[in-house]
Amino acid sequence: MKKDSYIQLLEKPELISQEHLSDITAIIQEYPYFQSARALRLKILKNQESYKYNNELKITASHTSDRTVLFDFITSETFKEVPKKEEKTSLKEKILPKIKTTKISIIEENLAIGKPLSFTENETFSFNQWLQLSSKKTIARTSNNKTPKELVKETPVKSKHEAIIDRFIETTPKISRPDKTNISDIKISENQQNNQLATETLAKVYLEQKKYDSAIQAYKILSLKYPEKSGFFADQIKRIQILQNNK
Template structure:
């Protein structure tokens, strides 16, 4: 995939073809926290009617800030659902969109700690800009965007592949584990929203979830060292 290919795809996903799938898979492994790459890959898999779409959807949907926008994008690129795979997103989004919309506007955005300036603290725009910068740094020899030599698949924080390509287990994705994943990325607002939703869903565990929410609030304020 050339720089121009990637730029066109970011501007208009309709330019993607099955030819770009392998490059998008490699780029998403190299930049696992770049939401735009996950979106482009899922759109391309869907438009190509690739059999890997359901499995990749399970692994990557949690990385999207607004899954409902992906649903609209897929609908726009194909003119409507092509298979049962479309229903996987539909069921997940319609089940959890009300809870996701309850994020408090008063909650300040998490600020990356000075001790851990890792790529997990980068914004989506910064990550996308880094992709372009990496390409420019290679100069005229950078005909193609490719995986870095020191890149290891084991370093990528994608969930493991699941042999079961059945319906998306939305209730399993929207769990404390997902909340802790957000917390590890210092996205405390999202983590606390998930825990508050679970607290409402499982009132018998309200004490436990209240404690976890309190711990995250302390970490967000820098009262507890990571």
Template sequence: MVVKDSKSLFSLIEQFDPNNKDHLSHLEKLTMIYPNFHLLRVYYLKALQKQKVLSFDKNLSHTSIATYNRELLYQFIESDLTPKKSTKKNRKIQKGKSKKNISKNIIKERNIVQKIKNDDSPSKTLKFSEWASYLNSKKASSKKNNNLHNFQLIDDFLKSTERRIPDKDIKNKEDLSEKSWSSNDELMTETLAKVFVKQKKFKKAIEAYQILGLKYPEKNSLFANQIKKIKKLDQQKNS
């Protein structure tokens, strides 16, 4: 499929398959030509995520800054898309709608650009789990600077645990995990714990709920039940 006009662009979007490498390639070229076309960037981001491209985190940061509703973007990235089979009949029906939608998208893009100017979103590249937790911590505007500091701490912790295998006979002088979890503020949310569970990082999820239990003792029983469920999932994974 060669995208050379609006008709072929709409066809690409209607048949969009996030696992299709050709679709990813076309969207990458289009985002370079039209960097402010937000709709293209969202579909491009979805393809990057499904195909596990390394530049996903960087593009996620840029797209989340430009989007007018981060929660909708998060839901779209988390959703499972089923490619639609295009037919001549469907194309005729959708043709009229597509022409109307493009003018609406152009107006929406202008509004998005205006909102970007007034947005206080972080400009640094965030990992997907960090960005998801940011949606909740955004409400605590008075703690924004402290949260950004903790994003970096968690980033360092995840990098150290995923890319480095520690020597059993040598104890690390600096425990990055302890440093990461030492700050009990709005950053440590249930959303982040749930993201860890979804990523099957059960140990981190348990640590998150333990800290939440210390922070909110009135919810201890709730967090304790969550920890039990996570331990069962961990046992099933290892069995």
């Protein structure tokens, strides 16, 4: 891609199209930490409503020095603007009958699972939740060319100070559990905070992460906040419960 063409896309991201994807991908492969190129690639995937967008958003964030700039970009009107698609009916669609989709696939489509997540300027919490790693794996480290099994068999020799601390922990009386009837102020404040932060985007984030219980809870909170949409949220909850039972 020529320098002038690339600068024009940076100045007017709405001009970017599928035709630019291969060129921008090639730039990223050569310069993995080229932040503006990754941002433009995000725009292309967003326009396509590609299932790759959500994961690409995480990758782009990990290569971005200032995530607030990235957040401002993906919540801007320019980024959200999608060019009109030309309606084309292929010969295959005219001749071949449409394939019946399964019940689960229909539910996933209704829940918009796999569709690009769209954040607003007030949803930094939802954005940060999406960037969190779903799981953490411990790294098995070896030393002195020993295998992990050999390292496990070795029991470290405790010092006198460590032995004294161990005896103290064993002999010190344990603190009794608080009465269940007493509700702490901390839990109340946390619940209030969760109620304020609950949005439809956050519920979709939990769905993409397959945190179904959290998604259901988010929709329940939204149902109380927006009673005029309680019917829609109730349908979403039912669909999620079906996914839970068939996972």
